[in-house]
């Protein structure tokens with residue numbers, strides 16, 4: 216019996232809340248409606264999943280396992296912790312994130328269920344229904360999901376692929392009004408793999424200081440940068456702008472399922488006195504993350520060997536190079552070389568693929584014909600791109616690139632110029648992180 220018939224029979228339908236109705240995950244909304252039927256003769260290669268553990272090729276550091284096992288054996292972490300987390304665990308985070316220009320201690324740290332929980336606390340602490348927050352486009356879709364479920368408007372500021380995904384600051388500034396409560400800056404970025412320079416971060420801070428808007432810094436990929444790049448936390452550069460920095464174990468320690476995240480309150484000029492109280496109150500709704508991982512945190516943060524970080528990054532950077540070298544030779548594709556995190560965005564010159572309506576359409580067919588699944592960037596409100604993850608086993612990267620190249624060769628249609636002129640934009644450029652034509656801007 217269908218649920219409608221059952222309901223009609225009973226004459227009783229329980230209404231759902233406004234918050235649940237307004238909760239919307241753009242990735243699920245797109246991916247769940249795609250027809251993802253892989254080619255029967257080719258094993259599927261999923262380049263879509265931002266979980267670095269799925270292929271089993273990137274193990275977590277051994278000391279993480281030891282630290283949690285010891286916490287279990289001690290049998291003293293089975294009760295409730297303070298809602299913002301154990302003092303020792305918060306102090307460990309404070310020691311881990313402090314820099315000479317941004318010193319914090321345990322009172323400035325709130326532990327949460329992953330960076331998602333941290334972002335949720337920050338957004339709900341800063342904004343009310345009818346207010347707005349600014350988020351990047353392309354950007355991690357959870358910002359929109361969390362804000363809109365609370366009736367908070369999101370305004371998307373543009374990132375510029377031709378400038379290695381720096382923020383279009385004029386655009387960002389034009390979106391700010393008296394109801395703007397925060398701007399979220401994601402650095403290093405999902406989905407772009409960008410890492411902002413010191414100068415660019417200072418420019419962002421200057422803008423926010425002028426407009427008096429606090430920053431929620433999504434730094435879940437902190438320190439996750441490739442060779443030649445330097446990571447600066449937003450707080451380390453902020454003199455006057457208050458920064459709520461969200462981080463966690465998820466990506467750097469390769470344990471997303473452990474759900475350990477944190478907010479670091481980087482106050483400036485006591486601007487966040489009320490917000491501190493608000494975060495404490497909100498933390499009391501769920502009483503903090505798992506106590507065993509909290510107990511293991513000081514040891515994890517202090518004892519993970521440098522070699523673990525280095526080897527993980529070398530692996531991912533090597534994959535980025537393999538992807539970039541292969542895909543920049545493929546007609547119609549324009550990869551943007553990342554500088555960190557675990558992702559690469561690849562531009563699609565859609566005018567050369569006229570049989571596909573969109574990036575969603577094209578990536579769907581790539582699954583059907585070649586069993587390779589790339590996430591269409593429509594999921595990040597950014598059409599004409601797709602995102603690949605860089606945590607895949609390297610042999611699968613090469614295989615995936617070959618299949619993507621075969622697919623593009625099959626479907627690519629050359630264009631013999633518009634108005635009789637040669638079409639210069641159709642040539643694949645080899646510029647590192649730069650796209651030469653309007654398609655790459657994705658508008």
Ligand SMILES: Cc1ncc(COP(=O)(O)O)c(C=O)c1O
Pocket residue numbers: 265328329330331332355401404405433435463465471474475476
């Ligand atoms: C940019 C960004 N922020 C936050 C998160 C959420 O992290 P967590 O799994 O710790 O909740 C992710 C996860 O993929 C992410 O990519």
